[in-house]
Amino acid sequence: MKIRVYYEDTDTGGVVYHSNYLNFCERARSDAFFKKGMTPVLDNGHFVARKLEADYIISAKLGDVLDIKTELIQMKAASFILSQTIYRDGKKIFGLSITLAYITFEGRPQKIDADTKELILSLFDI
Template sequence: MKTRVYYDDTDAGGVVYHANYLKFCERARSDLFYEQGKSPAVNGGHFVVRHLEADFFKPALLGDLLEVKNKLIELKNASLILQQEVFRGTEKLFSMTSTLAYVKEGKPCKIDEETKAFFILVFKEHV
């Protein structure tokens, strides 16, 4: 997913505010579904962030064109681990690894086979 850095993404110095990297990654995760004509709410459930680790390497600035790249690290029975990186051209600015739990009615549950197949297909296309 590509996105431009707008004024409301930045602090007073024109540097992307740290929490906005998480928003960029969240949008990129949602776009994985939307690009396939689906909703992030799948088969009566949805994914929530259970854990994440983030590394900030260099700042993005007002007007920068950024690209968020997604990589599936592991697909488990009730969760998945996803790596997302934010680039400005070839320069890596941010990296995040998150564990996403699949929940229905607020409770963790097993990811159905159709949704697992969707992730395998989507990430095969994004390699």
Template structure:
């Protein structure tokens, strides 16, 4: 997914504020569902972040066009791990792994529905 860096994404020096890289990745994860005609909020529950490891490699700046790439690392019955990388042209500026778990609407960890598991498996 391509993302333009706007002024609201930056600090006073025009550099992307650190938490906005997480926002860019969140948008890209949601967009994966939207592009497939799905919603990230499912009939029986939703996914929540459990653990994130992030590496800030280079600074992105106001006006730049970035691309977020998302790949499935592993999938289990109730959780999955994604690798998300942000590039400026061919240069990687940010990388993170995120563990997401599936919760029912009562807040209990639950098995990922089989249709969603199949969809997620295609992200490899």
């Protein structure tokens, strides 16, 4: 997914504010669902961030066009792990490893059913 950095994404110096890299990655994950005519909120539940590790390599700046790549690393019984990388002009500037847990609408963890696993595999090729 490609996105442009806008003024609202930056500090007064035109540098992307650190938490916005997480927002960019969230947009890319959501966009994978939208491309299939769906949303990340499914019939039986939805996914929440359980754990993440971010690697800030080079700052993005106002006007940059960024490319976000998402790859499924591991599928577990009630969660999955994604690797997300942000590139500018083909050069890696940010990396994220995120574990997403599947929960009920009441907030309880639940196993990922077979249909949802198949969906995740189709969205984020392993």
